[in-house]
Amino acid sequence: MLSVDRIYKSYEGQPLLNGVSFEVRESETVCLLGSSGSGKSTLLRIIAGLEEPESGQVAWKGKPLGNTPAHQRRFGLMFQDYALFPHRNVAENIAFGLRMQNLPKDEINTRVNGALQTITMTGFAQRKVTELSGGEQQRVALARALAPNPRLLMLDEPLGALDRTLREQLSQELRRILHESKVPAIYVTHDQEEAFAIADRLLLLHAGVILQSGRPHEFYHHPKNVWVARFFGLGNLVEGTVSAHSPLQVETPLGLIQASCNQDPPAIGEKTTLLFRPNQAVQDPNATENKITGKVLDQVFQGENYRLTLAINDHIPEFNLTLPKPAEIGAHLQVSYPPAQVLCLDNGAEV
Amino acid sequence: MNRTLRRWSKHPTWRALLLWVLPVAFLAYFFYQPLLALFNLVISPTWGFDLGSLNLDRIWRPLSFTIGQAALSTLLTLILGLPGAWLFARFTFPGKKALKILTTLPFILPTVVVAAGFNALLGPRGWVNLGLMALFNLSAPPIQFLNTFGAILVAHVFYNTTIIIRVVSNAWAQQNIRLRHAAQVLGASPWRTFREVTLPLLKPSILAGTFLVFLFNFTSFGVVLMLGGPQFATLEVEIYIQALHRLNLPLASILAILQLLCTLLITLGHNRVSGLGDVVTSPPAHTLDARKPRTGWERLVVILLIITLFTLLVAPLASLALRSFVKLEPTRGERGEIQRGLTLQFYRELGVNRRGDLFFVPPIAAARNSFIFALITIGITLSLGLLVAYALGQHTAINKFLDPLLMLPLGASAITLGLGFIIVFNRPPFSTLRFPILIPIAHSLVALPFIVRTLVPALQDISRSLRNAARVLGASPFKVWREVDLPLLTPALLVSTIFALTISLGEFGASSFLVRPEYPTMPVAIFRYISQPGALNYGQALAMSTILMLASALGIFIIERLQSPGKDIF
Numbered sequence: 051m052l053s054v055d056r057i058y059k060s061y062e063g064q065p066l067l068n069g070v071s072f073e074v075r076e077s078e079t080v081c082l083l084g085s086s087g088s089g090k091s092t093l094l095r096i097i098a099g100l101e102e103p104e105s106g107q108v109a110w111k112g113k114p115l116g117n118t119p120a121h122q123r124r125f126g127l128m129f130q131d132y133a134l135f136p137h138r139n140v141a142e143n144i145a146f147g148l149r150m151q152n153l154p155k156d157e158i159n160t161r162v163n164g165a166l167q168t169i170t171m172t173g174f175a176q177r178k179v180t181e182l183s184g185g186e187q188q189r190v191a192l193a194r195a196l197a198p199n200p201r202l203l204m205l206d207e208p209l210g211a212l213d214r215t216l217r218e219q220l221s222q223e224l225r226r227i228l229h230e231s232k233v234p235a236i237y238v239t240h241d242q243e244e245a246f247a248i249a250d251r252l253l254l255l256h257a258g259v260i261l262q263s264g265r266p267h268e269f270y271h272h273p274k275n276v277w278v279a280r281f282f283g284l285g286n287l288v289e290g291t292v293s294a295h296s297p298l299q300v301e302t303p304l305g306l307i308q309a310s311c312n313q314d315p316p317a318i319g320e321k322t323t324l325l326f327r328p329n330q331a332v333q334d335p336n337a338t339e340n341k342i343t344g345k346v347l348d349q350v351f352q353g354e355n356y357r358l359t360l361a362i363n364d365h366i367p368e369f370n371l372t373l374p375k376p377a378e379i380g381a382h383l384q385v386s387y388p389p390a391q392v393l394c395l396d397n398g399a400e401v
Numbered sequence: 402m403n404r405t406l407r408r409w410s411k412h413p414t415w416r417a418l419l420l421w422v423l424p425v426a427f428l429a430y431f432f433y434q435p436l437l438a439l440f441n442l443v444i445s446p447t448w449g450f451d452l453g454s455l456n457l458d459r460i461w462r463p464l465s466f467t468i469g470q471a472a473l474s475t476l477l478t479l480i481l482g483l484p485g486a487w488l489f490a491r492f493t494f495p496g497k498k499a500l501k502i503l504t505t506l507p508f509i510l511p512t513v514v515v516a517a518g519f520n521a522l523l524g525p526r527g528w529v530n531l532g533l534m535a536l537f538n539l540s541a542p543p544i545q546f547l548n549t550f551g552a553i554l555v556a557h558v559f560y561n562t563t564i565i566i567r568v569v570s571n572a573w574a575q576q577n578i579r580l581r582h583a584a585q586v587l588g589a590s591p592w593r594t595f596r597e598v599t600l601p602l603l604k605p606s607i608l609a610g611t612f613l614v615f616l617f618n619f620t621s622f623g624v625v626l627m628l629g630g631p632q633f634a635t636l637e638v639e640i641y642i643q644a645l646h647r648l649n650l651p652l653a654s655i656l657a658i659l660q661l662l663c664t665l666l667i668t669l670g671h672n673r674v675s676g677l678g679d680v681v682t683s684p685p686a687h688t689l690d691a692r693k694p695r696t697g698w699e700r701l702v703v704i705l706l707i708i709t710l711f712t713l714l715v716a717p718l719a720s721l722a723l724r725s726f727v728k729l730e731p732t733r734g735e736r737g738e739i740q741r742g743l744t745l746q747f748y749r750e751l752g753v754n755r756r757g758d759l760f761f762v763p764p765i766a767a768a769r770n771s772f773i774f775a776l777i778t779i780g781i782t783l784s785l786g787l788l789v790a791y792a793l794g795q796h797t798a799i800n801k802f803l804d805p806l807l808m809l810p811l812g813a814s815a816i817t818l819g820l821g822f823i824i825v826f827n828r829p830p831f832s833t834l835r836f837p838i839l840i841p842i843a844h845s846l847v848a849l850p851f852i853v854r855t856l857v858p859a860l861q862d863i864s865r866s867l868r869n870a871a872r873v874l875g876a877s878p879f880k881v882w883r884e885v886d887l888p889l890l891t892p893a894l895l896v897s898t899i900f901a902l903t904i905s906l907g908e909f910g911a912s913s914f915l916v917r918p919e920y921p922t923m924p925v926a927i928f929r930y931i932s933q934p935g936a937l938n939y940g941q942a943l944a945m946s947t948i949l950m951l952a953s954a955l956g957i958f959i960i961e962r963l964q965s966p967g968k969d970i971f
Contacts, residue, residue, distance in 0.1 A: 100582045120585040121594075127586040133579035137601045146597075150588030198587060 051076055051234055052097070052202055057106035059092060067093055068258030069106070074202065077232040079225075081249030083239060085281075088255050090238045091130070094204045097236070098127045110201065121150070126200030126233075130207040132191035134179040140190050141166070141175035147198035165193040168227060185216050192224070196231060203228070203235040209244060221247050242282060254278060272312050275396040276323045285327040286369050287395075292316050298394060300324060303365035308339050308389035315394055325393040328357070329372040337386035344369055346377045358383070414799065420792035421803055424785045431842050432810055435821025436661070442654040442824060459652065463639040464659065470550070470625075470635065471618035474557035478614050481558060481709065482565025483607070488706045489566055490573030492699075493691045500707065502961065503714045504563040509900075509957045510718075510950060511907025512623025513924040517931060517946035518717030519556055519628060520547065521724040526939055528720050531729055548630035556624040559713055561614040566710075568613070572606035573599075574691070605674055612671035620664060620814040623909045627928065636660045637816045641913065644820050654824070657817040664814060718950060725943035728936075747940035764941055767926035768948065770837075771906050774922060777841035778848060778905035779898050785845070786852035786897060790860045807853065810846050818843055819914025837920045843911035848904040852897045859893030860886075892963045903956040906949060923949050 052074040059067040066089040074080050084090045095101040097108050099120035108115045115123060126147075134143050144165050148158045166172045169189040174182070179190060188208060195203060208224065209217045225248055228235050237248050245252055246266045253263045262274040273279040276287060290302030298315050300307050300322060309324055316322050331342070344360030347368070356376050360369040360383060377383050488494075489501065507515070521527050523546035530542035537543075546552050576599065584594040622637040634642060636656055644653035694703045728744040751764040789807060793800055810818075822839055863886060871881045909924040916925045923945055930942035 095582070098582070098586050100585060119590075120582070121588045121590050123586075124588070125586060127583070129579045129583060131577070131579060133577060133583040135580060135583070135598060146584065146589075147587035150584075150593065194583075194587070 051111055052236075053109045053112075054093075054097065055107050055109065057093065057096060057103045057108070059089070059096065059101070059103050061089075061092070065258050067096075067103070070255070070258065070260055071106075072253055072260055072263060074234050074236060077234055079228050079235045079237055079248060079250045081237045081239060081245040081252045082255055083242060083245045083252055084255035086240055089258060090240075090255055091206050093255070094127065094206050094236065094238055097202075098125050098204060099123050100127075124198070124201045126195035126198070126203040128191050128195040128203070128205045128208050130210055132187045134182075134187055134191060134194070136180055138179070139175070140171070140177050140179055140182070143179055143190060144194045144197050146194065151198060161197055165197045168196070168230075169193045184212050185220060188212065188220060189223075192227065196227070196233070200233060203231075203233045205235065205237045207239055208237070209241075210239070217244070224248065254281070256281070273325070273393075273395065279323075279325050279393075279395055285325050288324045288326065288366065289397075290322060290324060292318050292320050292322055292394075294318065297389065300394065303363060304342055307387075307392060309392040309394040310390050311394040313396070316396075321397050323395045323397050325395055326369075326387055327391065328370045329355070330391040331371050331373065331385040331387060333373065333375070333385055335384075339389060340387040340392060341384060342369070342386065343382060343384045346379050346381050346383055349376060349379055351376075414795075414797045417792050417795035417797040417799055420788050420795065421799065424789045424792070424807065425803065427781075427785060428807065428810070428846075432813070432818070432846055435818065435825045436813070438825045439654045439657050439817070439821050442651055443658065460655065460659065463634050463636045463656065464663075466633065467619060467635040467637075467663075470553060470557075470633070471615050471621075474554050474561070474618040475611060475615045477554060477558050478561040478565055478618075479607075479611065481713075482562045482610070482614075483569065484702070484706055485562060485566040485710055486569035486573060488703060488710075489570035491691055492694050492703055494694070494703060494707060496707070500710060500714075502958065503711070504566055505957045505961055506714065506718070506954060507560050507563050508567075509903045509907070509953050511924050511953065512621075512909055513627065513927045513931075514721070514907070514946045514950045514953070515556055515559060515717065516624055516627035517927060517943055518721040518950075519552065519559075520931065521943055522717045522720035523547075523552075526729075526936070528724065547628060548632070550629070550633060552628040553621075553625055553633060556628050557618050557621060559717065560621075560624070561617055562710070562713065564614055564617070565607075565610045568610035569603060569606050572603055576602055608674035609671060612667060612674060616664060616667045616671065619667060620660070620816075622814070622816055623924070623928075627931070636663075637814060637910070640816050640820060641910075644823070645914065650820075650824065653820055657820050661813055661817055665809075721943055721950065722947050725940065725947045728940070747937070747944035750937060750941055751944060764926055764930070764945055767921040767923050767945070770920055771923040774837070774841040774844060775902045775905035777838070778844040779901040781841065781845040782848045782852045782901045783894065783897055785849060786856050789853050790856040793857055794860055808850060810850060815843070815847055815908065815910030816914070818846060819911035822911070823914055837915075837917070840912060840915050840920075840922065841905065843915060844905040844908050845901075847908055847911065848901045851900050851904065855893050855897045855900065856890070859890055863889050896960050896963050899956045899960050903953045906952055 053071075054073070055071050057067050057070045058065070070089075070093060072080070082090050082093065092101065096103050099108075099115065099118060110123075135146065138146070141162050144162045145158050148161055153161075162175070163172070166175060169192060171186065171189060171193075174186070174190075179187060182190065188211075192205075192208070195205075205224075209220055212220065221244055228248075237245075239245050239248075249266055251263065252266050252269060254261045254269070256277060262269065262278055264272075269278065269282060270284070273282065273284060279285070279287060288302050288304060288307075290300040290307065292315065293299050293301045293306070295315060295318060298309050298311055300309055302324060307324060326342075342360075342362065344362040344366075346358055347361050348359040350357045352372070355372045355374055358371045358373055358377055360371060361367055362369050371385060373385075489497070489504075519527075523529055523544060525542040525547065527546075530544050533539065533543050534541075580598055580602070581594050584598045585591075589597060619635075620637060621635065622641070625633060625635050625638050626641065629638075631638070631642065636659065640653045640656045640660065643649045643656065694700045725747055726743055726745070728742060728746060751768075793804065822843060826839055867885050867889075868881050871885050872878075876884055907924060908922075909928070912922050912925050913928070916922055921929065927942045927945050927949070930938045930945070
């Protein structure tokens with residue numbers, strides 16, 4: 051439905067969005083994930099028509115929107131700071147978009163009441179928005195954005211300003227409301243847990259481009275490169291040089307490691323980075339490959355498992371493991387990784 | 402006993418009372434006493450004044466004229482100021498910074514300087530008239546500007562346009578841009594966004610600015626006296642004339658009380674509407690959206706506005722400065738071919754007592770007097786201002802009663818103050834004849850509300866935990882003050898100092914009552930010279946005005962640099 055095509059936008063001379071392209075399909079919630087300053091909000095404003103891209107285009111059902119001003123796009127946008135009109139009460143805020151469509155008064159009233167029910171704030175119609183709590187303001191902002199039945203809803207860090215417990219509660223409510231309204235949505239956040247919870251599909255924005263897109267679990271199992279693995283905190287990253295193909299062998303400070311690769315492995319002699327996930331280490335005394343030995347530095351009890359930190363050598367002062375059994379601090383410990391569990395990652399896009 | 406006393410001394414109410422003692426005593430003696438004396442004069446029978454015999458027309462005429470000219474001036478100011486605010490809030494253009502600095506100038510420029518500036522531009526000896534006379538060989542100045550109603554209006558627009566621009570454009574620029582974005586995304590066209598979101602949110606600041614401008618126009622004195630002449634007597638001018646020229650103190654007092662009531666009403670109205678501006682939901686995250694004018698129509702309006710504002714602000718001041726360096730007419734006593742052109746004569750003459758008169762000291766002495774008065778004013782206002790700021794910081798119940806008492810002098814005009822002073826203090830120990838200390842005291846009363854408004858927010862900004870941190874780290878209460886409060890207050894103290902300095906240097910209303918011939922201040926001396934015939938007197942008045950203008954300009958530029966962006970004295 052919405053297609054964003056090679057959007058370019060610079061900020062103070064630096065490219066901020068460097069050819070961003072993606073699509074949003076019918077009744078799909080897409081999560082745009084990126085660290086702060088990555089240009090997520092700018093991208094939303096460009097889609098909304100509040101800012102103009104320097105090149106590239108935004109299209110709805112194939113029709114370019116370049117000449118459609120913001121107020122004629124019928125996209126909803128929920129702002130990070132909610133941007134509720136301080137001079138209007140709750141009902142008037144929700145009614146604003148309906149009034150802009152010049153709907154009859156009765157219909158506006160009915161729909162405002164309906165919206166208040168959806169956000170379970172029926173008694174709040176006449177309240178001043180300045181007197182609402184953060185969570186209440188958030189829900190009014192959502193109701194205001196949804197009331198005019200937008201073709202697309204965009205949410206800019208909608209839970210960003212709230213505290214942890216409220217966030218978990220409201221993110222469930224948001225998911226329910228988005229699901230019920232069936233409106234295609236772009237949800238912007240920097241919080242991966244929130245993104246995993248809300249998204250049908252995830253887009254990772256980094257250095258001005260969509261670095262990877264896919265369903266949440268794909269990011270976990272097949273991070274596209276080192277940066278993605280680091281962003282999601284997937285595990286220990288060890289640099290090395292490819293020394294042989296089939297089987298793939300990489301020379302690292304841990305020794306010669308056999309690894310596997312999702313895409314074509316780098317050429318022999320090229321640099322690469324290996325991902326060792328903490329929970330995939332095995333304690334098998336008969337293992338012959340990928341043996342790792344180190345001194346236990348620290349150990350934290352985590353309920354079902356123990357989180358250990360090993361010191362391996364000068365190059366790798368800290369290596370994290372999750373093991374079912376405790377170890378003795380200061381003792382030497384040997385673990386091994388099956389070659390299929392050591393992922394060889396692309397170094398290239400590291401910025 | 403001793404322990405009870407010590408506990409008492411630590412009680413916040415007690416501490417607040419201690420801090421309040423001096424400021425309250427000062428205000429009671431020097432502000433409320435003269436004020437009461439005015440009332441007393443009107444009702445007391447000893448003056449032989451009969452309220453019943455009063456010709457109401459003598460009150461109604463200046464009152465209606467004051468209201469009328471203030472309303473008209475305010476309207477004209479809004480007509481120019483609101484587009485000006487739009488210009489500053491929404492657009493970037495070359496020279497914006499310079500124009501922005503220029504708009505700060507009228508705020509603190511003494512009325513005598515502005516009057517002298519318009520005189521140098523449009524007066525009978527001004528550039529325009531002399532130029533037209535030379536061009537068309539006329540024997541008399543073709544443009545009659547001085548002593549017209551138009552002159553008063555133009556000067557008021559000059560003064561107050563920048564107030565509207567600053568108050569409204571600040572509010573405009575600080576408006577959360579996302580509110581406008583939200584309206585647009587919800588389907589509001591640009592015009593509808595302006596009408597439904599921007600304008601309603603600007604309303605409090607527009608109203609507050611309007612009240613403020615109306616108040617300034619209502620209490621305008623120097624401008625009316627020097628540009629309008631006696632036939633356009635506002636309440637202020639009428640009080641001045643009745644008290645100093647007709648010696649009709651009871652009538653002057655009635656007018657002063659009337660004036661006080663009116664200004665009080667206007668101030669109350671202003672406070673009411675400016676309080677409305679505080680409803681801000683969230684700190685504005687994205688506010689910077691000034692852009693270049695895009696369409697041809699926008700460009701035309703922007704250019705016209707820039708030219709109008711630039712001309713209005715610069716023309717009188719530039720004429721003043723230039724005219725003070727140029728000799729165009731013969732001085733008295735000079736015969737034959739006169740030397741026209743650049744000259745420093747007017748500045749050299751500032752040090753000479755031409756008349757040899759006992760009462761006419763050389764003009765440069767006026768500068769020295771002004772400077773001494775300003776130093777005393779700085780001392781008084783800073784000490785009292787700090788005490789008040791700390792007292793208000795104690796958050797006790799007495800603040801509720803004392804705070805309004807403190808801000809009342811804002812509503813009283815300098816003329817009323819001067820009148821009250823001569824009624825109360827024109828006898829020992831303060832006889833104005835012998836004791837010019839009353840002048841800096843009057844200046845302090847005028848400046849104090851500004852100082853308090855500068856210091857109180859600065860003090861509130863100092864987080865309590867900073868002081869606690871210093872105390873826990875072993876600093877004694879005095880050291881806490883020296884190491885935490887003082888350095889953090891320094892910018893505000895500097896701003897206050899410059900405010901006190903420039904207000905004192907330019908104060909004209911109260912000074913015109915209190916100044917004696919042998920102790921003139923600069924504004925009084927300028928008024929004296931400019932109202933006398935002769936090209937030399939005129940040149941000297943302009944030279945002194947130029948000096949005063951430069952001093953004030955320097956002051957306001959430093960204040961601008963020191964004040965954090967977004968904060969304004971209004």
